[in-house]
Amino acid sequence: MTGKIRIESPSQAKLNRNIRRMFWLVAALLTLLALNVLKISVFDAYSFITNPYNSRMALADNSVRRGRIIDAGGTVLAESAPAGDGYERRYPRGSTLAHAVGYSSFGRAGIESVYNFELQSVNMEFWSRLAQIATGAELLGNDVVLTADADFSDAAAKALGANKGAVVALDPSTGAVLAMASSGGLNPATIAEDWPELSASADSPLLNRATRGLYAPGSTFKLVTAAAAIENIEGWDTLSFVCEGEALLGGSRIICYDKTAHGAVTMADAFAVSCNTYFASVGHQMAPESVRRAAAGFMIGRPLGFALGESVSRFTLPDAASDSERTETAIGQGKTLATPLGMAVAAAAVANGGVVMKPYITDRIDLPGGGVKVKFYPETLGQAVSPGTAESLKALMVGCVENGTGAAAAVPGVSVAGKTGTAQNASGRDHSWFIGFAPADEPKTAIAVVIENAEPGARAAAVAGEILRWRAERSGD
Numbered sequence: 001m002t003g004k005i006r007i008e009s010p011s012q013a014k015l016n017r018n019i020r021r022m023f024w025l026v027a028a029l030l031t032l033l034a035l036n037v038l039k040i041s042v043f044d045a046y047s048f049i050t051n052p053y054n055s056r057m058a059l060a061d062n063s064v065r066r067g068r069i070i071d072a073g074g075t076v077l078a079e080s081a082p083a084g085d086g087y088e089r090r091y092p093r094g095s096t097l098a099h100a101v102g103y104s105s106f107g108r109a110g111i112e113s114v115y116n117f118e119l120q121s122v123n124m125e126f127w128s129r130l131a132q133i134a135t136g137a138e139l140l141g142n143d144v145v146l147t148a149d150a151d152f153s154d155a156a157a158k159a160l161g162a163n164k165g166a167v168v169a170l171d172p173s174t175g176a177v178l179a180m181a182s183s184g185g186l187n188p189a190t191i192a193e194d195w196p197e198l199s200a201s202a203d204s205p206l207l208n209r210a211t212r213g214l215y216a217p218g219s220t221f222k223l224v225t226a227a228a229a230i231e232n233i234e235g236w237d238t239l240s241f242v243c244e245g246e247a248l249l250g251g252s253r254i255i256c257y258d259k260t261a262h263g264a265v266t267m268a269d270a271f272a273v274s275c276n277t278y279f280a281s282v283g284h285q286m287a288p289e290s291v292r293r294a295a296a297g298f299m300i301g302r303p304l305g306f307a308l309g310e311s312v313s314r315f316t317l318p319d320a321a322s323d324s325e326r327t328e329t330a331i332g333q334g335k336t337l338a339t340p341l342g343m344a345v346a347a348a349a350v351a352n353g354g355v356v357m358k359p360y361i362t363d364r365i366d367l368p369g370g371g372v373k374v375k376f377y378p379e380t381l382g383q384a385v386s387p388g389t390a391e392s393l394k395a396l397m398v399g400c401v402e403n404g405t406g407a408a409a410a411v412p413g414v415s416v417a418g419k420t421g422t423a424q425n426a427s428g429r430d431h432s433w434f435i436g437f438a439p440a441d442e443p444k445t446a447i448a449v450v451i452e453n454a455e456p457g458a459r460a461a462a463v464a465g466e467i468l469r470w471r472a473e474r475s476g477d
């Protein structure tokens with residue numbers, strides 16, 4: 001044969017065409033598969049890791065060294081150490097800031113839950129995992145750095161002692177949580193042994209009372225009533241009222257503590273000694289809308305947007321509220337309920353010229369190799385009262401600690417502003433409250449303390465005083 005002429009039979013040509021079609025089909029399927037792997041590892045990773053129903057995460061957890069939780073001063077509160085084939089979670093400071101740190105077994109809570117994705121996810125997930133397969137390098141999660149201080153929180157817990165209750169301290173100018181303590185003996189380091197007792201206890205030790213505990217605010221609510229009066233009643237500062245220890249107002253019998261007759265009192269006197277008949281009378285004089293606006297200004301009855309979760313406080317005072325509802329609400333004995341965090345935010349707003357700052361506890365997310373992945377900045381929630389009203393409220397609060405029911409919160413050499421409260425509790429002894437801030441002239445710490453079923457007397461004020469003294473000695477204020 002002279003020419004190399006290939007002659008395909010009709011059946012050969014059809015076979016080649018089919019092979020080409022098959023090639024493109026397989027190529028298309030492989031491309032789809034690759035795209036899906038990319039989608040799962042990059043775009044679905046968040047919902048995959050954060051989904052609490054994903055039981056396989058327990059296995060996946062061990063391929064990544066979970067990030068650390070660190071306090072504002074660099075103290076490690078949670079870290080993972082190599083153990084066996086994977087890692088085990090350790091809590092070097094035990095019960096310090098326990099309810100905020102949370103835990104990562106028996107379900108998750110606190111930072112361990114809310115920031116699970118950041119702690120567990122590897123930056124540049126897809127490529128890091130490829131590099132790990134190639135080099136055998138360790139995969140590290142991100143670190144979560146808190147605004148709160150471990151030692152300050154321990155001082156708060158120590159002052160709280162064996163009492164049931166909670167403490168929150170905020171930086172009034174930013175809303176950053178500086179310290180947090182909740183009773184109950186939660187310790188993430190020993191949670192495995194403690195779990196049966198913790199989960200069965202009637203005292204709800206797993207509950208973060210600082211953010212989730214709802215209590216009647218009692219007389220600490222007089223801060224709101226005073227704010228409404230200052231902004232709505234002409235000549236409020238000279239308005240006088242004669243307290244006889246009890247009064248019939250709008251059909252309600254209002255009684256001062258121990259039926260003490262406080263005599264002729266001005267707003268400043270009444271605030272200092274926490275005179276119920278005075279504030280019930282003032283509340284009775286004001287339109288419900290005035291008190292409602294003041295409460296909303298201080299975020300009472302409104303969500304604070306706290307990242308670790310919160311119980312939203314409750315407040316209601318409709319225009320059609322009965323006389324007794326108005327007088328009781330004015331002295332914190334209505335249907336109002338607040339958390340320690342919420343009342344700390346209110347005290348902080350007074351310290352901050354009336355501007356309400358959103359409370360937050362996470363300063364930033366750090367990359368394991370150094371560098372900041374996410375930085376959290378202070379946010380404003382609104383203006384509770386004018387700067388002038390805030391100054392007037394501050395003066396009332398300083399009076400309460402200097403010569404009133406808040407005396408136990410005094411700190412030598414530091415001017416402390418505050419308000420006490422005793423909240424009636426249907427199921428036992430009254431709850432004791434203190435809210436305030438220090439130093440009054442240049443506020444660095446706003447605080448709320450609640451003690452459940454407290455002995456009669458200024459328990460919460462004494463606890464607050466001990467904490468503020470610790471703070472003053474530590475910072476040299």
Ligand SMILES: [Zn+2]
Nearest residue numbers: 243256262275
């Ligand atoms: Zn009185």
